[in-house]
Amino acid sequence: MFTVTMVFFYAPLVVLIVFSFNNSKTMHWEGLSLRWYHELFFNSRDLWNAFGNSVLIALTSASLSTVLGTLGAIGIYWYNFRFKKYVQIASFLPLILPEIIIGVSLLILFAAIGLKLGLLTIFIAHVTFNLPYVLLIVSSRLDEFDHSIIEAAYDLGAREIDALLRVIVPVSMPGIIAGFLVSITLSLEDFVITFFVAGPGASTLPLHIYSMIRFGVSPVINALSVVLIAGSIILAFSTQGIYKYIFQK
Amino acid sequence: MRKNYGPVYALPSALWISAFFVVPISIIFMYSFLEKGLYGGVVWKFSLEAYRALSNCAFLKVSLMTVVLSVLATLITLALALPAAYFIARSRYKNTLLFLVIIPFWTNFLIRIYAWIAILGNSGFLNNFLLRLGITHGYTQFLYNPFAVIIVLVYTYLPFALLPLYSTIEKFDFSLLEAARDLGATNSQAIFRVLLPNIKTGIFTAVLFTFIPAFGQYAVPQLVGGRNSFMLGTIIARELTVTRNWPLSSSISVALTVLTTAGVLVFLRINNNLGGKTKAEHAASTRLHLQIKQHDA
Numbered sequence: 001m002f003t004v005t006m007v008f009f010y011a012p013l014v015v016l017i018v019f020s021f022n023n024s025k026t027m028h029w030e031g032l033s034l035r036w037y038h039e040l041f042f043n044s045r046d047l048w049n050a051f052g053n054s055v056l057i058a059l060t061s062a063s064l065s066t067v068l069g070t071l072g073a074i075g076i077y078w079y080n081f082r083f084k085k086y087v088q089i090a091s092f093l094p095l096i097l098p099e100i101i102i103g104v105s106l107l108i109l110f111a112a113i114g115l116k117l118g119l120l121t122i123f124i125a126h127v128t129f130n131l132p133y134v135l136l137i138v139s140s141r142l143d144e145f146d147h148s149i150i151e152a153a154y155d156l157g158a159r160e161i162d163a164l165l166r167v168i169v170p171v172s173m174p175g176i177i178a179g180f181l182v183s184i185t186l187s188l189e190d191f192v193i194t195f196f197v198a199g200p201g202a203s204t205l206p207l208h209i210y211s212m213i214r215f216g217v218s219p220v221i222n223a224l225s226v227v228l229i230a231g232s233i234i235l236a237f238s239t240q241g242i243y244k245y246i247f248q249k
Numbered sequence: 250m251r252k253n254y255g256p257v258y259a260l261p262s263a264l265w266i267s268a269f270f271v272v273p274i275s276i277i278f279m280y281s282f283l284e285k286g287l288y289g290g291v292v293w294k295f296s297l298e299a300y301r302a303l304s305n306c307a308f309l310k311v312s313l314m315t316v317v318l319s320v321l322a323t324l325i326t327l328a329l330a331l332p333a334a335y336f337i338a339r340s341r342y343k344n345t346l347l348f349l350v351i352i353p354f355w356t357n358f359l360i361r362i363y364a365w366i367a368i369l370g371n372s373g374f375l376n377n378f379l380l381r382l383g384i385t386h387g388y389t390q391f392l393y394n395p396f397a398v399i400i401v402l403v404y405t406y407l408p409f410a411l412l413p414l415y416s417t418i419e420k421f422d423f424s425l426l427e428a429a430r431d432l433g434a435t436n437s438q439a440i441f442r443v444l445l446p447n448i449k450t451g452i453f454t455a456v457l458f459t460f461i462p463a464f465g466q467y468a469v470p471q472l473v474g475g476r477n478s479f480m481l482g483t484i485i486a487r488e489l490t491v492t493r494n495w496p497l498s499s500s501i502s503v504a505l506t507v508l509t510t511a512g513v514l515v516f517l518r519i520n521n522n523l524g525g526k527t528k529a530e531h532a533a534s535t536r537l538h539l540q541i542k543q544h545d546a
Contacts, residue, residue: 076259080255086263105274213359
């Protein structure tokens with residue numbers, strides 16, 4: 001049974017990898033060739049533009065949502081105030097609602113206030129769906145450690161800003177890093193929400209892949225998949241150090 | 250008494266979530282009670298038309314299709330994930346196997362859908378393969394039907410079901426199964442009356458992680474589904490961007506939001522109750538287990 005599941009997992013990827021070296025435009029095997037890799041690297045400017053946009057949006061939106069989410073988590077975790085329950089519920093809902101609801105509602109908002117669709121609207125949307133994840137991850141980190149350290153800092157006369165930057169942020173660093181990495185991944189991966197809030201000329205990699213898929217089988221996507229799989233494996237191994245750091249603490 | 254800095258910390262994220270989540274959802278809610286504009290947008294006149302349209306036959310058909318597709322996808326996902334998770338939890342190479350399960354899901358979601366289009370498509374791998382073997386003559390249409398949607402949904406959500414199942418099965422005390430068999434239970438009795446009740450929480454989490462996103466799916470039915478496998482997500486997008494009936498798109502969104510939220514709440518409720526029961530059951534079975542051991546001694 002396990003073998004069946006594994007075959008189900010890997011068969012599609014193996015087919016993609018094998019056919020990325022195929023010398024034909026179809027899924028009909030016609031001999032070994034690297035032409036699709038050549039096409040991908042030297043003749044796909046739009047694709048690389050979209051890739052650049054994806055990286056830009058991922059880094060900026062992950063940074064802002066990490067800052068906002070971390071501060072929010074600290075406020076919610078340490079204090080009681082009037083709109084606390086509201087923040088908790090309002091930031092939990094996006095985690096369970098279907099993505100399309102967030103995409104559609106943001107599109108309607110942008111249309112209502114007359115904001116032109118483009119990279120800015122994509123950025124806003126990505127911060128919005130990343131923020132709840134950062135909040136959740138940082139809160140669960142705050143849950144874990146010894147609170148008396150912070151009480152001690154206050155008792156010893158630390159000002160709020162000192163307590164924040166020299167005690168609270170350093171101890172919750174593993175959670176903050178995890179939140180940032182999860183945000184980057186979600187942002188790079190997102191298709192549905194971006195689909196609704198992207199304007200003409202502002203494409204991300206998933207949107208570009210979508211438009212290529214709609215025109216049918218394209219061997220360039222096969223080559224791209226292989227590059228992406230290899231890229232994510234390398235990235236995963238290089239960030240493993242960071243993850244280890246997170247889990248050991 | 251220290252100054253309350255809570256609001257200061259929470260204000261930026263509260264404002265962001267309000268502006269870009271709460272306000273947009275409220276706008277959708279409001280639009281769903283308005284009349285549709287001639288070229289998209291809305292006319293500021295109260296109307297229940299958008300909700301009346303929800304009771305029309307075509308829409309109910311799509312809702313039913315959405316429920317059927319997501320329920321089937323969830324059941325098949327569970328049927329595949331449970332044995333696989335059990336196998337991994339019992340294996341000596343747990344970490345390696347888990348790693349192997351996760352790797353395919355580092356590729357982009359759209360590329361995983363594309364892989365299935367490349368296999369099942371008219372000029373795809375499977376058609377070429379069958380033609381070459383002489384099993385079929387001419388192309389068979391594997392894509393653009395409910396089955397293709399189910400296959401791709403299962404492929405997409407399998408790891409999300411597998412991981413929570415694995416983490417509960419891993420904590421399960423396997424000697425309980427031996428105890429059950431020693432006491433004369435058959436294999437299936439041991440599985441259904443000892444193993445499954447003890448990993449209920451994992452099963453519930455797996456269902457939650459599979460069913461909810463499948464229910465609101467847009468990309469999968471759009472890319473591999475046909476006219477007979479529209480889901481609610483497809484209709485919301487169509488009414489918004491093609492037909493340009495914003496009130497209708499809004500009312501379907503509201504319905505989907507309410508259904509999903511209600512579903513999750515009921516689910517959390519049941520899960521909490523079960524959680525209590527599972528703990529009690531677990532305690533009972535552990536006690537039974539200890540008694541057996543004492544008896545043996």
